[in-house]
Each structure stands twice: as C-alpha cells, then as structure tokens.
Amino acid sequence: MSHLETLTYQDENMHVVQRCREGDNRAQYELYKLYAKAMFNVSMRITNDYAEAEDVLQEAFISAFKNIHAYKGEASFGSWLKKIVVNAAINSIRKRKAELVPIEDRMAETVADEVYEDETEWQVEKVRRAIQKLPDGYRVVLSLYLLEGFDHAEIAEILGVTESTSKSQYCRARKKLLEILHEPAFAAYEV
Amino acid sequence: MEDKLKGFVNEHRDEFDVFEPRQELWQEICQEIPPLRKEVKVISFNYGERLKFSADFMFMRIAAAALLLLGCGLTFLAAKKSSSGSDGAMAVATATEAPALNTIAPEMIEVEAYYTSQINSKKSQLSNYDVKVLGLDEQQSIDRELMRLDSTYGQLKKQLYTTPNKDLVIDAMIQNLQIRIEVLNRQLEVLQKIERLQQNETTDTKHDETATIL
Structure with missing residues (x-):
C-alpha cells in the first residue's frame, strides 16, 4: 500500500x-x-x-x-x-567571517525584556526592511525560521548548532526586530 | 505561545520576495554548466538523398544565422535611434516611478500574449522530437539564441519605460518575438524533413531505381 x-x-x-x-x-x-x-x-x-x-x-x-x-x-x-x-x-x-550563532549576551543586553507588540501596525515593507537591518546572526536564523519555513531542528542542522541555540537565537532576533520596528525614525518611515 | 509575527509573515509570504536577479545572469550560468555529451546516433541515408539533404540543411543554418543577425541589427538600431532621439516626435515624460505596462503600452499586453502562446505551441511541437536521436547538435546553439533573444526582450521592455520613442522600442520587441517564431519554424521544418527521410529510409532502396530515372 x-x-x-x-x-x-x-x-x-x-x-x-x-x-x-x-x-x-x-x-x-x-x-x-x-x-x-x-x-x-x-x-x-x-x-x-x-x-x-x-x-x-x-x-x-x-x-x-x-x-x-x-x-x-x-x-x-x-x-x-x-x-x-x-x-x-x-x-x-x-x-566574510560573519559570526552566525551565537551572538552572545553582549547583544542580548541591548534587547529589552518586554517589547510592545501590536500586529495591526505591521506592514510587509517595514518588516522586510527591519529584517535587513538585523545583524547577520539574527537575520539568518530569523529568515530561515520565519520566511524559509525551516523548523528549529532543521536550522540547527544547517548551522551546525543545537536546537535550543536556534530557538533562543530566534527569540532574541525576534525581540530585536520588534525593537527596530519601534525606533522613532523607523516607525515614522512611510512605505 | 502563539507567534503572531510568524502568522503575519505566513499570511504575506509572497510579498516578501521583492528582489529579482539581473536578466543576464542565466547567460553566465548556462555557460558554466558542462554539456552532457551522449553518443549521437548517426543517420545513414543513401548517397543521393544525403547530398541533397546536407545542402538543404546548410541552407537552413545560413537562413537561421541571417535571421539572428537581422534581429541583433534591428535591436541595435532601435537602441541607437531611441537614445539619440532623432525622430523626436513624442517626448514621453519619464515618471518618477515606472508605470505598469498597461498604462504605457496597453497594446503590448495583447501582442505579448498572442506571441507567447504561438511560441509555446511551437516549442511543445518541437519537444515532441527527440533531437538526440535525430542526431542534431545544433539544438543547443538554437536554445542559446532563444535565451539571448529572451534576455534582449527583457532589456527592451525596461527601455520602454524611459524611451522618448516608444513605437521604435515596441517595433523592436515585436520583431524580437517574430524572429523567435521564425527560428522555431525553421527548426521544425528541419526536424520534419529529417523525420520524413528516416521514415522513407527503409523503403528508399526500392525507390532508388525509379529515382534515378526521374
């Protein structure tokens, strides 16, 4: 069968x-x-x-x-x-010697714990530009997960890290992205 | 925990693909793909037929080459004329953002659709022939020419948005499409001829005597 x-x-x-x-x-x-x-x-x-x-x-x-x-x-x-x-x-x-994972705590410091999240404010072009502004290590994991449809096990295999590293890296990248979206200069940017 | 960002991206997934590679990139790629050399079957004809056929085939090759040259020439001419603006009849204001094809040259949409369907039907007719078995090596160079025509077409289409003389560019675009059909037609004729010859091959020996009399 x-x-x-x-x-x-x-x-x-x-x-x-x-x-x-x-x-x-x-x-x-x-x-x-x-x-x-x-x-x-x-x-x-x-x-x-x-x-x-x-x-x-x-x-x-x-x-x-x-x-x-x-x-x-x-x-x-x-x-x-x-x-x-x-x-x-x-x-x-x-x-080009990009440090993919992990971008350790030095980056985590700059990321606030609570990020204001309002999906009604999201616009594709803004989100896309904000992703481009992320550092290499964040952008890669976030893109692989959000846009290319890989799960954390697959990302772990692709990047040669553990699954939990991929998860935590994604969480930080996600927070950083929302932060960028709320930067005054960025939020004011009209598409 | 529900990931709203993931949901948002999934919902708008296609809108995130905003970039396009250069038209010319395919040329660079296809030159680096090693051609797969397979054994080519040799078709044997009896002497009289082979002589006649090869002469004819040479003619086809020359005709195809002439057409391609003509195409390149026209494209070049169109590009030169439109850049010097010698005709200068129309001064189309170049908008800050490229307008869609349906506002700048609405007639081209129909023209494009018509020729595209023609080209596709010729291509599908061609794909019915097994060129390897028929012993034709020329297929690759014809494919390259078609691709080159395709990328020239893309460039012309871009020019359409900025050119002061739209008609000239449109003419060149139409010529480009017509040349493609012409090339495909010639190729079809050649393949049909070969096929006929192959089919007759077995019976040819019988007809040989009558052929010499005629």
Whole structure:
C-alpha cells in the first residue's frame, strides 16, 4: 500500500527534471525561470548583498544542474534546490567571517525584556526592511525560521548548532526586530 | 505561545520576495554548466538523398544565422535611434516611478500574449522530437539564441519605460518575438524533413531505381 502511494506521488516538475538529467538546455532554462526569483530572494535574505546574492544564485544553480542525479524526488524539487541555495549562501557569508550563532549576551543586553507588540501596525515593507537591518546572526536564523519555513531542528542542522541555540537565537532576533520596528525614525518611515 | 509575527509573515509570504536577479545572469550560468555529451546516433541515408539533404540543411543554418543577425541589427538600431532621439516626435515624460505596462503600452499586453502562446505551441511541437536521436547538435546553439533573444526582450521592455520613442522600442520587441517564431519554424521544418527521410529510409532502396530515372 505504502509502495503504491510513493509511486503515485509525482513532483509537478518531474518531467522537466528528467529532461535536465539528460542534459537538456531548454529544461534547465525552464527550471531556472521557475525558481530564479524565489531562490534569489532566499539568497538576498541571508547575504543581504545584491552582488553576493547573485554569485550565490549562480553557484547554486550550477551545482544543482551538475548534481541533478543526486535528486531522487523524495522532496519537491523546489525544496531540494532551496537547501542548496541556503548552504551556498551561508558558506558565502561565513567566508566574510560573519559570526552566525551565537551572538552572545553582549547583544542580548541591548534587547529589552518586554517589547510592545501590536500586529495591526505591521506592514510587509517595514518588516522586510527591519529584517535587513538585523545583524547577520539574527537575520539568518530569523529568515530561515520565519520566511524559509525551516523548523528549529532543521536550522540547527544547517548551522551546525543545537536546537535550543536556534530557538533562543530566534527569540532574541525576534525581540530585536520588534525593537527596530519601534525606533522613532523607523516607525515614522512611510512605505 | 502563539507567534503572531510568524502568522503575519505566513499570511504575506509572497510579498516578501521583492528582489529579482539581473536578466543576464542565466547567460553566465548556462555557460558554466558542462554539456552532457551522449553518443549521437548517426543517420545513414543513401548517397543521393544525403547530398541533397546536407545542402538543404546548410541552407537552413545560413537562413537561421541571417535571421539572428537581422534581429541583433534591428535591436541595435532601435537602441541607437531611441537614445539619440532623432525622430523626436513624442517626448514621453519619464515618471518618477515606472508605470505598469498597461498604462504605457496597453497594446503590448495583447501582442505579448498572442506571441507567447504561438511560441509555446511551437516549442511543445518541437519537444515532441527527440533531437538526440535525430542526431542534431545544433539544438543547443538554437536554445542559446532563444535565451539571448529572451534576455534582449527583457532589456527592451525596461527601455520602454524611459524611451522618448516608444513605437521604435515596441517595433523592436515585436520583431524580437517574430524572429523567435521564425527560428522555431525553421527548426521544425528541419526536424520534419529529417523525420520524413528516416521514415522513407527503409523503403528508399526500392525507390532508388525509379529515382534515378526521374
């Protein structure tokens, strides 16, 4: 029964992926067009730098097409590709000696215990800009959790830390984000 | 504990993707993907047919190359004219923010939709042919040309917002779409011809005698 289920499960891109395995340029371009924007934004959120994000995107797509035989279809192609992008982006910012986790208590000090939280005031563009203002270590964990849909166990594996570190880092990042949103200059910023 | 921030982000997830990579990035990527060399089946024709075919095929290649050159030339011309503004008929005020395509060139939306559907149907017809089996290596270079046309098109579309001479850019955009269809048509013709020849291959020997008489 379970065997039957795995057989009937098909990724929507299965045929295009198969053509990529055969080295079909057109199929590669189709996949690129389909995923380039989403993956570029993943890369942007982690690197926070346009040129670096493009280098990462390029590296990730090349590596994905070279290793497409390693993709066995156990997850959707999009999530397989996203893992590659995330890893490439993290390697890239590690090269610039970014301290990813943990940003210890020296940062925690600046974070107030109680942060005023009013979701009716949130606007996408403001939240997005506030995330960009976070330090690398906070921005990465917060983005992976909030926007890329990874849970703390997965983030722990990606960053090579413990699950509880990922959780506490996220909590601090979240507080810091709300703080930035309430900075007078930032709150006054009209989108 | 309920995470309201997480809920907010989930609700507006798509709006967070605001960045786009440069159009040209694909060119850089596809040049670094190592081409997969598979064994190419050789199609054997009898002598008379092969000579005729290769001559014809050479013609197709030249025709395709000429079309591409024409396309590049027109694009270049359009870019040059619009930047010098020699026609200078219309001075379209450049707004501070780029207006959507439907306000600046509403007619292009229909044109684009029409050609896109044409191009897609040609492409799907083409994908019915197994180019590897048919022994065509040219497919890759044709794909590259199509991609190049696609990225030129993207650049033209951007120019449309700032150009003083909209019509010129629109003409170039339409030319660009037409060239793509032309390239795909030629490729289809070539593939159809090869297919016909392959189908006849087995019966050819019988027809050989009559062919020489004719």
